Amino acid sequence: xxxxxxxxxxxxxxxxxxxxxxxxxxxxxxxxxxxxxxxxxxxxxxxxxxxxxxxxxxxxxxxxxxxxxxxxxxxxxxxxxxxxxxxxxxxxxxxxxxxxxxxxxxxxxxxxxxxxxxxxxxxxxxxxxxxxxxxxxxxxxxxxxxxxxxxxxxxxxxxxxxxxxxxxxxxxxxxxxxxxxxxxxxxxxxxxxxxxxxxxxxxxxxxxxxxxxxxxxxxxxxxxxxxxxxxxxxxxxxxxxxxxxxxxxxxxxxxxxxxxxxxxxxxxxxxxxxxxxxxxxxxxxxxxxxxxxxxxxxxxxxxxxxxxxxxxxxxxxxxxxxxxxxxxxxxxxxxxxxxxxxxxxxxxxxxxxxxxxxx
Numbered sequence: 042x043x044x045x046x047x048x049x050x051x052x053x054x055x056x057x058x059x060x061x062x063x064x065x066x067x068x069x070x071x072x073x074x075x076x077x078x079x080x081x082x083x084x085x086x087x088x089x090x091x092x093x094x095x096x097x098x099x100x101x102x103x104x105x106x107x108x109x110x111x112x113x114x115x116x117x118x119x120x121x122x123x124x125x126x127x128x129x130x131x132x133x134x135x136x137x138x139x140x141x142x143x144x145x146x147x148x149x150x151x152x153x154x155x156x157x158x159x160x161x162x163x164x165x166x167x168x169x170x171x172x173x174x175x176x177x178x179x180x181x182x183x184x185x186x187x188x189x190x191x192x193x194x195x196x197x198x199x200x201x202x203x204x205x206x207x208x209x210x211x212x213x214x215x216x217x218x219x220x221x222x223x224x225x226x227x228x229x230x231x232x233x234x235x236x237x238x239x240x241x242x243x244x245x246x247x248x249x250x251x252x253x254x255x256x257x258x259x260x261x262x263x264x265x266x267x268x269x270x271x272x273x274x275x276x277x278x279x280x281x282x283x284x285x286x287x288x289x290x291x292x293x294x295x296x297x298x299x300x301x302x303x304x305x306x307x308x309x310x311x312x313x314x315x316x317x318x319x320x321x322x323x324x325x326x327x328x329x330x331x332x333x334x335x336x337x338x339x340x341x342x343x344x345x346x347x348x349x350x351x352x353x354x355x356x357x358x359x360x361x362x363x364x365x366x367x368x369x370x371x372x373x374x375x376x377x378x379x380x381x382x383x384x385x386x387x388x389x390x391x392x393x394x395x396x397x398x399x400x
Contacts, residue, residue: 042397044076046128046149048119050112050136051092053085055238057282058315060092063134065216067099069386080123082106082115109170116141124148130186130393135159137170138177146184150397153182154189156213160200161308165242182206187396189389192334194311207399209392212313212334214382217374220322223293225371231256231364234295234325236264236288236316243309245302245330246271248353252299253277255357259364262291292323296368300329305348318380324371328360335380342372 047067051059063079070077078100083092084107093101104119106112120141123131130150133142137159145151159178163171182188182201188208190196196210226232233252237244246269253261253274261277269279280291292298298320304312313334320327326342330352336343344363346352353360 042075042129042394044078044126044128044130045070045393046123046126046131047077047079048081048123048131048145049079049134050082050106052083053090054240057095058236059134060095062213062315064096064099065219065382066386069216069383070390071099073387073390075390078102078126078128080104080119082112082119084108113139113141120145130397132189132393135181137174138181143180143184146181146186150186150400151184152187152189152393152396153185154191155195155201156191158195158198158307158309160198162243165306179204186400187392189392191313192311194309194332207396209388210334211385211389211392213315213318214380214385215315215318215322216383217322217378217381220319222322222324222371222374223289225324225369226294226296227369228260228294228296230258230260231296231368232260232262232294233297233299233364234262234264234291234320235299236319238265239267239269243301243303243305243307248302248330249299250274250277251353252360255353256361262295264288264291289323292320292325295325296370297364298325298327300327300331302328302330302346302352303350304331305350310348321372321377321380324374326363326367326370326372328363340376342367342370342376 047063049063067077067079080102081092083103083105085091093103102122104115106115116139123145130152131145132152134154159174163174182204185206188201188206190208190210191212193210196208235249237246253276257276259276262280263277264280264283266279267281300317301312301314311332311334317327317329328344330346331348346356
C-alpha cells in the first residue's frame with residue numbers, strides 16, 4: 042500500500058474543524074511515507090474560503106459544488122479524477138450515498154469513516170435528506186471494503202454491524218505539537234469558551250445561554266457563530282469564524298471550555314469531539330454532556346454532566362463548584378498524551394494494511 046486517496050465533501054459553513062482534521066491526517070500519513078492526495082467536493086461563499094487557500098501544504102484537488110443537487114454531477118467528475126490517479130485505497134468521510142461513490146467502491150478498495158450515527162443525526166435535518174440517506178446508504182455500505190468509527194457506540198449499531206464488514210474504532214485525536222499549553226489566566230470572574238457552528242442542535246447552544254443567564258458575572262465567548270435565533274444575554278458574545286491566531290487569544294483568557302451538551306438530541310451517548318481535544322491540548326478544563334471515548338473513567342479536569350435535556354438546570358451547583366475550583370488552573374500535558382493524533386493514525390494505517398493484505 043503506497044497511494045491513498047482521501048475523499049470528502051466539505052462546506053465552509055461547517056467551520057474549519059473538519060478541514061483541519063483531514064489536513065492533520067494527511068500530514069501524518071505523508072510523513073510516514075505514504076503518497077496521499079485529498080479529493081474534495083467543496084461548497085464555499087468566496088475565494089477567501091476556498092480550501093486550497095486555507096490549506097496549502099498538502100496535495101489537494103478541489104471540485105466546487107453549488108448545492109445539494111449539484112453534488113450528483115460534481116461527484117462524478119471528482120471520482121473520475123480519483124480513478125485516474127489510481128490509488129491503492131480510498132478513504133471516504135461518509136456524508137451520504139451518491140451513484141458515483143457506489144461505482145468507485147466497485148473499482149477500488151473503499152474505507153468508510155463514520156463520525157456520527159447518520160440515521161439519527163439526519164432525522165434532525167430536512168426530511169428529504171433523511172429519507173434519501175435511509176433508502177440509499179445500503180448500496181454504498183455493502184460495497185465498501187471496511188468501516189472506521191469514532192466511537193464504540195456507533196460501531197455497535199445494528200444498521201452498521203448487519204453489513205459484516207471489518208471495522209475499527211479510532212476516536213478523534215489532535216496533533217499536540219501544534220498546540221502549546223497556555224498559561225492559566227488570572228481573571229477576577231470566570232471566562233468560559235465554546236466553539237461550534239450554527240444549525241447543530243446537539244451542540245446545545247441554548248443550554249450555554251441558559252448557563253450564561255444563571256451566572257451574569259461570568260463571561261461567555263462563543264466562536265464560530267455570527268447570529269442566533271434566540272435572545273443573547275449581555276455576558277455572552279458571538280465571535281463568528283476566527284482563524285487560529287484570533288481564537289487563541291480567546292483561549293488564553295478562558296478559564297473553562299464547554300463541549301457538546303445535547304448529544305441526546307442525536308439519540309447518542311458517546312463521542313470524541315474535535316473541539317474538546319483542542320480545548321484540552323491548550324490546557325483548558327472542560328465541561329461536557331456525553332461519554333467521551335478517550336475518557337472512560339472520571340478525571341478532575343473534565344466535568345461530565347448527564348446526557349439529559351435538563352443537564353444544565355439540574356446541575357447548576359455542580360457546574361459552579363467545578364468552575365470555581367478549576368478557575369485559574371490548567372490541564373497537565375502529561376494527562377492527555379493519549380489524545381495525540383500520531384498514535385491514533387498509526388493504528389488506522391495498520392488497519393488499512395491488514396485489510397488489504399488479507400484480501
